[in-house]
């Protein structure tokens with residue numbers, strides 16, 4: 001995330017939300033030479049459970065050569081560990097934190113912007129970054145009218161102690177192997193992943209079928225397993241049913257998939273990042289990496305700042321560079337969910353045949369593999385998704401246009 005370059009004009013960024021997008025933005029903007037304050041409504045002391053995956057390939061077998069061709073650095077880490085790591089980086093670099101404080105109102109002020117907090121205090125900055133998650137409060141200041149969601153996806157993440165799993169013979173192999181398992185349900189997708197410490201196994205469940213009684217829980221609160229009611233688990237693999245029974249925490253979510261809208265507003269003083277900016281599927285494989293990419297794009301642009309006149313240009317460019325990328329990722333993630341959760345029938349049989357091929361075919365070189373076109377097609381969509389480099393995108397833009405700004 002480091003740009004190794006400091007802007008010669010220093011701005012103050014007020015970042016609303018201290019999740020992965022807020023923290024990454026704060027660290028990266030500070031590293032680019034700006035003053036940064038994070039305003040987080042939570043106390044900052046709560047530890048949570050759940051995994052954050054970054055750029056895993058999902059149900060395909062991870063051929064070494066393909067992973068290297070995809071440049072798919074694969075990181076599986078507890079969400080809380082990544083959050084704590086980013087908090088440390090922010091503290092070391094001099095980011096200021098204001099915990100336990102939700103914002104009430106955002107207003108344009110002469111030459112800047114102000115944010116009124118719950119306790120009546122007012123903070124002033126140059127740019128507000130809305131990093132306040134999928135139910136964003138800041139988004140209303142950027143998008144005049146929210147459109148109806150295109151899809152609604154109930155989901156839940158469940159954490160299971162591997163100590164408990166070890167007591168069940170049929171679950172032991174899941175605790176030993178470093179793998180990303182996907183159970184293709186009849187109407188739902190379930191991913192299973194062992195965290196980097198080997199102490200917790202995390203299940204992520206999603207269903208593209210909207211159900212009235214699904215619950216949108218708070219990530220900072222632990223819920224009991226009754227919140228899994230929206231999912232018909234009766235047809236699940238017995239190992240999966242056992243895993244769910246052993247779960248000790250559950251975080252239910254309702255994910256609303258919106259058409260990608262504007263992410264910059266209020267006369268170019270407010271920018272959205274992470275889940276506030278786009279609706280990349282939760283419990284999927286790109287929600288966390290997209291948040292970090294947003295931070296890299298924004299901070300790399302603002303590391304070039306020499307004049308206030310560049311602010312609207314950089315924000316427009318941030319919006320433009322991120323729009324196509326997030327739209328394509330959102331579509332790809334949703335399409336994957338539909339494929340994984342196909343109901344029984346012809347389409348499901350065709351999918352299974354294609355997957356069987358990717359699992360059984362062994363080859364060393366992606367370019368020269370003697371596999372069918374189907375296999376290459378299957379990997380090509382991942383190649384586009386994984387080979388993206390957010391900092392490089394900005395560098396290319398800058399080398400082309402810097403003489404004009």
Ligand SMILES: Cc1cc2nc3c(=O)[nH]c(=O)nc-3n(C[C@H](O)[C@H](O)[C@H](O)COP(=O)(O)OP(=O)(O)OC[C@H]3O[C@@H](n4cnc5c(N)ncnc54)[C@H](O)[C@@H]3O)c2cc1C
Nearest residue numbers: 017019020021041050051102103132133219274275283288
């Ligand atoms: C504690 C936690 C655990 C998570 N675990 C998982 C998981 O296991 N699997 C998964 O797929 N996704 C998980 N997520 C969601 C995942 O982090 C996001 O989808 C993705 O990383 C983008 O993050 P974000 O920072 O944009 O949003 P979020 O991670 O949702 O962070 C938003 C932050 O903004 C704060 N906030 C909201 N409103 C205000 C306000 N008005 N004023 C100030 N602060 C505000 C919230 O308290 C939160 O800390 C989790 C999120 C959190 C917060």
